[in-house]
Amino acid sequence: MGRITIDEKLCKGCGLCANACPKRVILLSKTRMNANGYFVAEAVNAQNCIGCAFCAVMCPDCAIEVEK
Amino acid sequence: MKVFQKTKMLTDAHLHYCPGCTHGIVHRLVAESIEELGLQEKCIGIAPVGCAVFAYDYFNCDMQEAAHGRAPAVATGIKRCLPDRTVFVYQGDGDLASIGMAETVHAAARGENITIIFINNSIYGMTGGQMAPTTLLGQKATTCQNGRDPAVNGYPIRICELLATLDAPYYIERVSTQDVKHVFAAKKAIKKALQFQAEGRGYTFVEVLVSCPTNWHMSPVEALRFMGEECTKTFPLGVYRDKSEGKDD
Numbered sequence: 001m002g003r004i005t006i007d008e009k010l011c012k013g014c015g016l017c018a019n020a021c022p023k024r025v026i027l028l029s030k031t032r033m034n035a036n037g038y039f040v041a042e043a044v045n046a047q048n049c050i051g052c053a054f055c056a057v058m059c060p061d062c063a064i065e066v067e068k
Numbered sequence: 069m070k071v072f073q074k075t076k077m078l079t080d081a082h083l084h085y086c087p088g089c090t091h092g093i094v095h096r097l098v099a100e101s102i103e104e105l106g107l108q109e110k111c112i113g114i115a116p117v118g119c120a121v122f123a124y125d126y127f128n129c130d131m132q133e134a135a136h137g138r139a140p141a142v143a144t145g146i147k148r149c150l151p152d153r154t155v156f157v158y159q160g161d162g163d164l165a166s167i168g169m170a171e172t173v174h175a176a177a178r179g180e181n182i183t184i185i186f187i188n189n190s191i192y193g194m195t196g197g198q199m200a201p202t203t204l205l206g207q208k209a210t211t212c213q214n215g216r217d218p219a220v221n222g223y224p225i226r227i228c229e230l231l232a233t234l235d236a237p238y239y240i241e242r243v244s245t246q247d248v249k250h251v252f253a254a255k256k257a258i259k260k261a262l263q264f265q266a267e268g269r270g271y272t273f274v275e276v277l278v279s280c281p282t283n284w285h286m287s288p289v290e291a292l293r294f295m296g297e298e299c300t301k302t303f304p305l306g307v308y309r310d311k312s313e314g315k316d317d
Binding site: 002009010012013014015016019020038051053054056057058059060061062064065066067068 | 069072073083086092093252287292
């Protein structure tokens with residue numbers, strides 16, 4: 001089991017993390033924005049996370065921390 | 069147990085890059101490589117002009133801003149004055165392949181003991197999507213609106229292949245950031261280049277293909293796909309020179 005923490009202040013909603021996730025844990029929010037006006041990434045299926053850190057590797061803004 | 073956290077070699081400043089631009093990934097790879105090699109205390113970076121002009125705000129080491137295209141010349145000066153430091157240059161394609169072509173080629177020909185990280189997104193990003201020397205044939209830009217036509221605009225310049233014709237460079241590789249696998253390979257190449265420099269082996273050059281969703285007019289995910297499918301046809305990935313393994317083509 002893994003756990004990801006997304007720093008929403010840094011997120012730009014590019015979706016590269018969601019694209020990289022093999023377990024479809026991450027989705028972009030359709031309603032919640034951060035202070036910069038980006039729809040942030042959310043760990044909606046957090047229970048499926050395997051802690052592979054692919055999301056963090058692809059995040060251009062280092063907004064994701066991964067624990068296992 | 070933490071499996072991934074931000075490296076201390078990057079500052080807490082928010083990156084100014086557009087959403088989905090993989091510049092940020094390359095920043096992280098360079099920073100992590102420096103940290104893992106234990107070079108943080110004696111590392112000096114040269115920031116370019118272009119999208120990465122604020123790189124000096126993001127790396128947690130000594131940084132020097134250079135005039136447009138002149139980063140290899142600045143790096144040469146710093147490295148010759150302070151030969152025990154690790155000097156890396158971070159340049160984009162307009163900076164390195166167009167304005168700074170003379171400095172790039174001559175620093176390579178002299179075999180200066182520096183590391184160049186070349187970011188190739190095949191377009192001028194910061195100035196608004198004009199055609200760069202690396203723009204693909206048929207690719208649209210604001211200064212070639214019907215796509216790059218070789219009869220009018222010439223052909224893209226392949227820097228790795230060009231520098232591999234010189235005798236002095238020690239290590240030249242082209243990598244990409246199109247997916248997780250290629251990002252790991254890019255990290256390996258950047259780390260290897262910095263390691264070679266720290267060992268005093270000579271000129272090392274890593275070209276990283278980067279996406280530009282804003283000026284390619286694509287979503288970030290489409291841009292990565294385009295980079296993997298189209299950019300790599302014009303700019304084949306691979307090692308073009310590695311004297312440590314006797315590879316020289």
